[in-house]
Amino acid sequence: MEERRRREEEEDQRRRREEEEEEEEEEQRRRREEEEEEEDQRRRRRRREEEEEEEEEDQRRRRRREEEEEEQRRLREEEEDQRRRRRRRRREEEEEERRRPREEEERRRRREQLKKEQRQRQEQLLQQEQRRRQEEEQRRRREEEQRRWQRRREELRDLRAEIAALRRRLEQSPAEADPDPAPDPARCFCQENEPPPAGRGESGRALEAQLGGLESGLSFLSEVTGIRITHYSMTRAELPGGTEGAQESGPRILRKGRLAGDCRDVTFHLEFQLLETQGEENPSAAITELSIILEPLEYSELSRFVAR
Structure with missing residues (x-):
């Protein structure tokens, strides 16, 4: 019994030892396992660190590569920019070389143009001076013509007075008929307005010569003024008066004249009445009516002004 208990105890101890060993x-x-796990974790950490280091190294390499590429690109751009500047400078120099002859040609043309304008201004000044001289010459001629016509009017006034005296001497003879108008309007105008002297021994040749001189003077005046007479007529009538008035102031004669002509582009018609008083001491003549009509119609407004 004791032996069995002892064996059981031994067995029990043995089992405990086994359990302990197992434990x-x-x-x-x-x-x-923990150590292995820790080792595995360390390996993973080392691997992760190595990967991180590799990644960082790779990033550094990429950055260096990018920096190098950027630097190379910048250098290439600078070189390209320098080449462009050199080409631009070369083109500008070539353009300047091409433009220089054109500018010189342009300056030469300007100088020639200025010289031409100066010559034209000088010619214009000469023409203005010539026109001024011509105008002065024409004005001088007109003044001389006016003085000559004034002398002729004075001579005609004296001739009218002489004719009036001769007519008073011939009051007992039949009244003189008015001469028929000549076909030439200028000749008729000269005969009626500027009558030649009559009687006192002057022959018909002298009258014809004076009439020719008057016609030539009228033609010259027409050329100077541009006035051309195309038609002229004159009628004469003696106005009745008392015996006392006729003895004091002489007979009165009313002349009605009609005249047509043109001046440049303007056609005109003129009608007038001339009252002549033929006295022994103070003969006189006055225009009692005057009417002027201008054509074409755009100048018709001037008729009233001209008639005054």
């Missing part, structure tokens, strides 16, 4: 083995195994 120890389990513990060791667990430790080994």
Whole structure:
């Protein structure tokens, strides 16, 4: 009994020892696993660190590569920019070389144009001076013509007075008929308005010569003024008066004249009445009516002004 108990105890101890051994083995195994796990974690950390380091190194290499590429690109751009500037400078120099002859040609043309304008201004000044001289010459000629016509009017006034005296001497003879108008309007105008002297021994040749001189003067005046007479007529009538009035102032004669002509582009018609008083001491003549009509119609407004 004792033996069996002892064996049981031994057996029990043996089992405990086995259990303890198993526990120890389990513990060791667990430790080994933990160690392995830790080792594995360390390896993973080392691997991760290595990967991170590699990644960082790779990033550094990429950055260096990018920096190098950027630097190379910048250098290439600078070189390209320098080449462009050199080409631009070369083109500008070539353009300047091509433009220089054109500018010189343009300056030469300007100088020639200025010289031409100066010559034209000088010619214009010379033409203006010539026109001024011509106008002065024409004005001088007109003044001389006016003075000559004034002298002729004075001579005609004296001739009218002489004719009036001769007519008073011939009052007992039949009245003189008015001469028929000549076909030439200018000749008729000269005969009626500027009568030649009559009687006192002057021959018909002298009258014809004076009439020719008057016609030539009228033609010259027409050329100077541009006035051309195309038609002229004159009628004469003696106005009745008392015996006392006729003895004091002489007979009165009313002349009605009609005249047509043109001046440049303007056609005109003129009608007038001339009252002549033929006295011994103070013969006189006055225009009692005057009417002027201008054509074409755009100048018709001037008729009233001209008639005054």
